[in-house]
Amino acid sequence: MTTPIKIAVHGAAGRMGRRVVALASEDTSLKIVAAIDHQSNPHLGEDAGVVAGFAPIGVELLSQWPEEVDVVIDFSLPEAIDRCIEECVEATTPLVVATTGLSDEQKAKLDAASKLIPVVCAPSMSLAVNLTMKLAEQVAETLDDVIGGLDVEIIERHHRFKTDAPSGTALKFGELIGKKLGPNTRHVHGREGHTGERTRSEIGYHAVRVGDNPGEHSIVFGMIGEKIELNVAASNRDCYASGAICAAKWLVGRPKGMYNMFDVLGLDS
Numbered sequence: 001m002t003t004p005i006k007i008a009v010h011g012a013a014g015r016m017g018r019r020v021v022a023l024a025s026e027d028t029s030l031k032i033v034a035a036i037d038h039q040s041n042p043h044l045g046e047d048a049g050v051v052a053g054f055a056p057i058g059v060e061l062l063s064q065w066p067e068e069v070d071v072v073i074d075f076s077l078p079e080a081i082d083r084c085i086e087e088c089v090e091a092t093t094p095l096v097v098a099t100t101g102l103s104d105e106q107k108a109k110l111d112a113a114s115k116l117i118p119v120v121c122a123p124s125m126s127l128a129v130n131l132t133m134k135l136a137e138q139v140a141e142t143l144d145d146v147i148g149g150l151d152v153e154i155i156e157r158h159h160r161f162k163t164d165a166p167s168g169t170a171l172k173f174g175e176l177i178g179k180k181l182g183p184n185t186r187h188v189h190g191r192e193g194h195t196g197e198r199t200r201s202e203i204g205y206h207a208v209r210v211g212d213n214p215g216e217h218s219i220v221f222g223m224i225g226e227k228i229e230l231n232v233a234a235s236n237r238d239c240y241a242s243g244a245i246c247a248a249k250w251l252v253g254r255p256k257g258m259y260n261m262f263d264v265l266g267l268d269s
C-alpha cells in the first residue's frame with residue numbers, strides 16, 4: 001500500500017472547506033493532517049470532521065500552520081491568502097488555490113510563489129465548468145467575424161453569502177472569450193440608464209445573488225436571427241471540492257510552476 005498524501009485544508013470551517021474535509025476523509029489515498037481557519041472562528045478546537053458534519057477525523061480545527069504537509073488546498077477569502085502563500089513558500093509545500101476575488105497584488109504574489117513551489121490556481125475546480133470554458137473558446141473563435149456581429153453576455157448566479165462579484169469563473173470566461181475576440185474587447189459590468197446602443201466589442205457581466213445557489217453560469221452568444229447559450233450549473237458544492245482534491249493529488253511531485261485546471265484535466269492539448 002502506498003503512503004497516503006498528507007493534506008492541509010485552509011478555510012476548513014467554510015462552506016467549501018467542510019466539503020473538502022468530508023470528501024478527503026473518505027479517500028484512502030489521502031490523510032488530512034491539518035484543518036486551518038481564522039483565529040476567531042467559533043469552531044476552533046473542534047474536530048474538523050465534526051465541523052464538516054461528519055464523523056470525527058482526529059484533526060482539530062486550528063489557526064496555526066502545521067509542520068509537515070504534502071499539499072495545501074485553499075478555499076478561504078482574499079484577506080487570508082497572503083499568509084497562506086507565505087506559509088507554503090516557506091515550507092516549500094505545493095498549493096491549490098481556489099479562492100476568488102484576489103487583488104492584482106495578490107495574483108502577482110502567487111505568480112512569484114510559483115517560481116518556488118508548484119501552484120494550481122483556478123476560479124472553478126469543476127470539470128463541467130472547465131469543459132464549458134473550452135466550448136466557449138471554440139464558439140467565440142468561430143463566431144468572431146459572424147455577419148451582423150456577435151454580442152457576448154455572461155450571467156452568473158450564486159448564493160447570497162458570496163462576497164465577490166462578478167464570480168472568478170465569470171471573469172475567466174470573459175478573459176478566455178476576450179482573447180478570441182481581440183484586443184479591443186471591453187468588459188462592461190451591468191447596465192443602467194441611458195446607455196446608448198450596445199457596442200460590438202463588449203462583453204457584458206451580470207451577477208445575480210439568490211438564496212443558496214452553489215453556482216451557475218450562462219454565456220450568451222447573441223447574433224442577428226439566432227443565439228447560442230452555454231449553461232453550466234452546480235447542484236451542490238462537491239464538484240468544486242472533488243476537483244480541488246483531484247488537483248491536489250495531481251500537483252504532488254510536480255515541478256514548481258503555475259498550473260490551472262486545464263492542465264490538471266488534460267484539456268489544453
Ligand SMILES: NC(=O)C1=CN([C@@H]2O[C@H](COP(=O)(O)OP(=O)(O)OC[C@H]3O[C@@H](n4cnc5c(N)ncnc54)[C@H](OP(=O)(O)O)[C@@H]3O)[C@@H](O)[C@H]2O)C=CC1
Pocket residue numbers: 010011012013014015016017036037038039040041042075076077078079080097098099100101122123124125126164240
Ligand atoms: N475555485 C472554485 O472551484 C471555487 C472557489 N470558491 C471560492 O472559495 C472561497 C471560499 O468560499 P466559501 O467556502 O463559500 O466561503 P466561506 O466564507 O464559507 O469560507 C471561507 C472560510 O475561510 C475562513 N477564513 C477567513 N479568514 C481566514 C484566515 N485569515 N485564515 C484562515 N481562514 C480564514 C473563514 O472563516 P471565518 O468564517 O471565521 O471568517 C471561512 O471559514 C471564495 O473565494 C469562493 O469564491 C468557492 C467555490 C468553488
Ligand SMILES: O=C(O)C1=N[C@H](C(=O)O)C[C@H](O)C1
Pocket residue numbers: 100123124158159162166167168169170214215216
Ligand atoms: O463563491 C462561490 O460559491 C463560488 N465561487 C467561485 C467563483 O467565484 O467563480 C466558483 C463557483 O462558481 C462557486
